[in-house]
Amino acid sequence: MAFTQILNDKQNEAVYMTEGPLLILAGAGSGKTRVITNRIAYMIDDGINPYNILAITFTNKAASEMRQRVDDMVGFGSKSIWVSTFHSMCVRILRREIEALDYDSRFTIYDTDDQKTVIKNVVKRMNLDPKFYPEKQILSIISNAKERFVGPEDYKKEAGTSIRDQKIAAIYEAYQEQLKKSNALDFDDLLFKTVELFQFNPDILDRYQERFKYIMVDEYQDTNHIQFLLISQLARKYRNLCVVGDDDQSIYKFRGANIYNILNFEEEYPDAKVIKLEQNYRSTKNILAAANGVIAHNRGRKVKALWADSEEGQKIAFHQYENDHIEAEQTVWQIRKLFQDGYSYRDVAILYRTNAQSRLFEEKLLMANIPYKIVGGLNFYSRKEIKDMISYLKVIDNGSDDLCTRRIINVPKRGIGATSVEKAADFAYGNQMTLMEAFYNVEHIPGISRAAAKIKKFTELIDDFKQEAESGESISTLYQNILEETGYLEELELEGTDEAEARIENLEELKNKIVQYEESAEEPTLSGLLEEIALVADIDTVDDEEDRVLLMTLHSAKGLEFPVVYMAGMEEGIFPSAMAMYSDHPDDDIEEERRLCYVGITRAKKRLFMSAAMQRMTRGNIQANAISRFVKEIPPELMDTAGNAVRRDTVRNTVERPQVKPVFAKPVSRGSKVFSNGGTAYMGSKGAEIKKADHLEYSVGDMVKHIKFGKGEVVDITDKGKDYEVTVDFETHGRRKLFASFAKLKKV
């Protein structure tokens, strides 16, 4: 085959086996993406209509990359292949078919925040005490049920008989009713409704079975039950199902991923062929050996032996620092050194267990003027101002969304208070109409008099926007008009605070995204834009061309690779998390954490750095954590702890120390008490040394310039021994203390 890249025997076998069920067990870095793309290319070359191929990936980013690669190889037809995530695929199907389930095809998609609000409203309406029915818990119960394809009626039957259990079942039922009324689907519904659709409409299912004669699913180890059902439905007729995964990389049990989907594939499909890809093309021998050393501590794995032909590479560096600040500072310092040695910033990723850990790294990177990008954490689209504007767009697009109506009715302030809104909501509820419909009938709502005129004005405003949208005005113009005509922008501008300024910047960023969408979409529509916004993950927007350090959780790093990887916070109670250590099934949960560690290690191609802090501030308390067991599971001969006061023998001897249950759940004191997480604290190392400048080109009283903070006056310079600490009064960013060697201040 002209287009075929050079593949090893196993990879070739996987490429050519296009008929029947096939399980590819692909170890980390074993060239999985290469196999999938080559397989698709081969199928097309072999005469299979690209129209009949469905490939499901984990992220939208992976989907577009795959499409691009197939396109590069085949040159035609890749457009008619369906490459998408589970969720986008379901939306696409439901937009065409959901009327069979008596929904409107213009449904909106609710995110987690929206779900919580609905639950809160439902609980309130049912006169239940929110304290006994916390939305987060209810949400996870509902989500869990939906992932098992258990609807409200079935849940009622399977739930316990206690009052609480029955109430929860009732909340689920009311929640689902509310969503239906708002013509909305939550993330889980996208899958649930698709499976339901196929189950009750064999003719529709048949159409899709005929379409998707060849199905491929990537990251199969992270599929949950309902995804399994969906795939089973589609593949039942032709049985050309190829799943690719690695049981050692299953890290999403918390959202219902069922590792048995992959472990039991051969039982489900007895005629399945199994191909193992065990040669790693990504990492050095040392890194791979470290990964193998860690994962070997798990039981119940498929037998696999990853090996590499690569160079030995450098040892894995481990540092334990005095505290979390020093950890971040030294990591940043090391990255600077790597940069001086010729690495690019984009070669480097800092990985951590929880999003909260990103803050210090961000702070220190900013001080050091190193470009960075944080993936995940507080989502751009969950910021208040962004949600407000999107709510306007949603209400204009589809007025049945009560949540959004509620959100914007008095934003910016129009003098329509909570009491008036509640009266309208009661009226809407009693008359089986949407909140927006109630507003249109405001003269019939009992108890509203003074606010009626204001509500009338609001509905007229929305009508104007609707007309604009229908008149073929571009979405970005509509957006700009909303910002101006509602007075939203003006209100922020008048505030004049830094915070308001940041919000305005975000609103401008949203406009950029809208313009971007209008330029890239074949047929840009308001609904299309809103849909894209709902399903885009943060990782999807990462631009590989940008030269910056990437910061993200270990979960987000799945499927990616970097020349240099830092794994920070390698501490008991952080990683493995305290949640896992003290859960009801600690063995299972620790194994999942260990797989997460395996994922992290195998992201690294050339260099792997690990670090821990002796003391760390968590939720306002200072904790002292022992070094993570995962560090100790790496064979010592692979580790470089030079310059580190931690001795290997000390490290290894602490494995069996009795654990003290930490007081993390309900701290006795809110002060700065030190809680021990078991194990011993060690003398930390100072790590790399900061190069102190011989002299500074500025002195107290001088005006200096900082790349991020702008101009400011030097008010103090202190010799801190290893470096100068410079205090600067910035014109726009206030007084800040900076380290001279990091901040690179320029005299002006």
Place this chain on the structure above:
DNA sequence: ATAGCGACGCTTTTT
């Protein structure tokens, strides 16, 4: 109706 303040809960991980 709204601004301002204190209490509280939170941190696992995400489509």
Place this chain on the structure above:
DNA sequence: GCGTCGCTAT
């Protein structure tokens, strides 16, 4: 340590 929520005072 930080953001959200609810209560109170205006």
